[in-house]
Amino acid sequence: MTPVPEGPAESRLEQISRILIDDSSRVPVLLWFTSSVIWLLLGSAAAMISSIKLHHPDFLGGIEWLTFGRIRPVHLDIVFFGWSSMAAIGALLWLQARLCHVRLPWPLLLSGLAMVWNVGVVVGSVAVLAGHGSSIEYLEFPAYCAPFFAIPALGVLAANVKMYLTKNSEHTYVSQWYLLAATVWLPVLYVTAMLCTYFGLVQGVSQAITNWWFGHNALGLWVTPIAVATAYYLIPKVTGRPVHSYHLSLLGFWSLAIFYNWAGTHHLTGGPLPAWTITVGVVGSMMMFIPVITVAINHHMTMRGVFHMLKTSPTLRFTVFGSFMYTVASFQGSLEALRSHQEITHFTQYTIGHAHLGLYGFFSMIMFGAMYYIFPRVTNNEWSSARLIKVHFWGSAIGVLAYGIGLCWAGWWQGLMMNDPSIPFLQTVEYVKPYLILRSVSGAGMTIAHIAFAISVWRILSRHHFVMSGPTLFTTQRPAWKEFVNEQNQREEMAQ
Amino acid sequence: MFLISMIIWATALLGAVMTVWALTWAIKRGEFRNLRKGASSIFDAGEPIGRQTDFFPPVRKGVR
Structure with a gap:
């Protein structure tokens, strides 16, 4: 049995509190996370089929439900x-419980909502796949699917608000x-x-505006804040260094x-x-430089002097890579909104x-990084393989x-060629073809990575190579802590 | 149609009011005071500043 580590009682109580919070979130968080990993594999398969079809159009061409317009x-x-959404909700529930210092409320309900979402x-x-989808990007699922997402979203909102209202922490952390x-x-x-798109409230051009108001905001106001919140927690937590500038972090949130919300219409330039x-x-997109620069300064400056930790922490490696890509993709996205830029890149591979x-x-x-941090803590098990x-x-x-x-390189030149009336359209298609093959090859690399991740997740869940404590868990040597909790409870009972 | 329109406008108005209220509430509650302490709020005696809390799993015999 692992001995109880030495340390002041206050420290031990805080660790016990963390363990109890992690225990309370185990079932719902694991359900949201493992579901998301299964969907990641299926999404990768659908991506590979779609990608191969772009350079080999006859691939699975005889199967109606696997045609490009559906897959x-x-x-x-x-x-x-x-x-994305299921991983984000899993991370959100665990993070909010940790930050509020409260146990996750309604674990059964939240688990049920994960199944409804699935x-x-x-x-x-x-x-x-059966041909009943719409042509509205991000809203292709038929209207009767809406309650399956709207009800769980409201349930997650209620749990989040409840945790916040009953929090045992004095300060509201930026995450x-x-x-x-x-x-x-x-x-x-x-x-x-x-309501707008499926119940005839808006049609024609207004429907397109609504489509991209949703499409852009679903990324920027739903998954982005959760990923930024996760990075704001994990980078300081793993490195043991507070955020470089807390002032900037708050400015970043409020400016976002x-x-x-105003940026979506740049898709329709x-x-x-x-x-x-x-x-x-366009103006909304330019203003996004403010939150992006604040996050970039904070995440990168927090890492200054401790980049060597990337060698030793899987969580940090994924999270810092994700944070760096936030800066790159956001800068690129803001510039992409300019009319002069769109003249070249619109309708090309650049956007993809x-x-x-x-x-x-x-x-x-960043979600991978979060899962590498959270899974061991809620399963009480180590990752089985560093490889x-x-x-x-x-x-x-x-x-x-x-x-x-x-694709950005190919798309840029594709756009310039398409703008030149002396170049036949077929020539632009021939130019892009090698890059479409590169797209499939790099997609295969990501798919292999997902399979490796799914194997790791399967092993940690099935307690393959079960280890109760070690470097990933670091300070949370749970068997000993549980013994300590029982001891404390017995003392309290005796005192009463 | 009119009802849906009203619901959407009411939701948008509610959202705007809630945002202003949240900002006012946070200022009154002192959330933007003593920000250095706020940045350290995720650390405690068990996981203090200066301690790394995540590592690659160890290489064990027979495990790749």
């Missing part, structure tokens, strides 16, 4: 609703602002967009809250919209490259960089 939206929706993704994906805001924004965005609506989107640098390079990498973690990291990192840089 590509399924990839997008599985990745957004299945992987049913929504299954029903929606089958419907799109909590992001987490609270994200859970308020998601139901508003989703319900409003569904004020400006991000060149479309038949009133010019002012696009100008609003940018989207993956953002949602994968930034968001997904699998390294395969996961390098497969993901090299894969997304090759994907993003390759």
Whole structure:
């Protein structure tokens, strides 16, 4: 039996409190997380099929439900609703409980809501594959799927608010602002967009505006705040260094809250919209430099002098990579909103490259980092293999960089060629083809990384190579702590 | 249609009011005072400043 580590009673009580909080969140957090990992694998499979079809159009061409027009939206929706949102909710619940110093409320309800969400993704994906999807990006799932997401989103909001209202901590840490805001924004965005687009409230050009108001905000006001909140917790926590500038962190949150909502219409630059609506989107996008610069300064300066820790911490390696990609993808996104830039890159592979640098390079990498930190603490088990973690990291990192840089490069030249009337369109297609093959190869690298990650998750859940304490858990040597808790309880009972 | 329109406008208004209220509430509650202490609020005696809390798992015999 591991001995109780030496230390002041206050320190031991805080550790016990952390263990009890982690225990309370075990079932719901694991359900949200493991579901997200399964969806990540399925989303990767759909991505590979879609990608191969771009350079080999006959691939699986005889199967109606696997045609590009169906499998590509399924990839997008599985990745957004299945992987990203479920991973984000798992991280959110654990983080908020930790930051509020309270046990996670309603674990059974939150577990049930994870299952409801899963049913929504299954029903929606089958419907799109069967040809019942819409052409509205990010909202391809039919309207009858909406309750499967809206109700759990409201449940997560209620749990988040309850934790905050009953918190045992004096201060509201910057991550909590992001987490609270994200859970308020998601139901508003989703319900409003569904009501507008599916119940005939807006049509034509207005429907396109609503589509991109939702599409852009779903990324910027839902998954982005949760990833930024996670990085604001994990980077200081793992390195043992407070955030470089807490002033900037708060400025970053409030500027994101004020400006991000206006940026969505830049997706429609060149479309038949009133010019002012696009100008609003461009200005909103430029203003996003403020929150992005504040986050960039904070995350990178917090790491200054401790970059060597990237060698020893899997969590830090993924999270810092994700934070760096947040800066890159956000700067690129803001510049991409400019009309002069869009003249070249619109309708090219550039946009796809940018989207993956953002949602994968930034968001997904931070979620991987979060899972490497949270899984051992809620399962009371170690990761089984450092090698699998390294395969996961390098497969993901090299894969997304090759994907993003390759497609942005190809898209830029594709755009210039398309703008030149002397170049036949077919020549632009031939030019892009090698880059589409690169897209599939780098996608395969990311898929291998996901398989390595899924094996690690399977092993930690099935208690393969079970180890109760070690470097990942570090200070939380739980068997001894539980003994200590029992001892304390007995003392309290005797005293009474 | 009119009802849905009203619901959306009411939600937007509510959102705006809630944001202003949250900011005012946070200022009154002193959330923006003593920010250095706020930055350290995620540390405690068990996981203090200066201690790394995450590592790669160890290499064990027979485990790759």
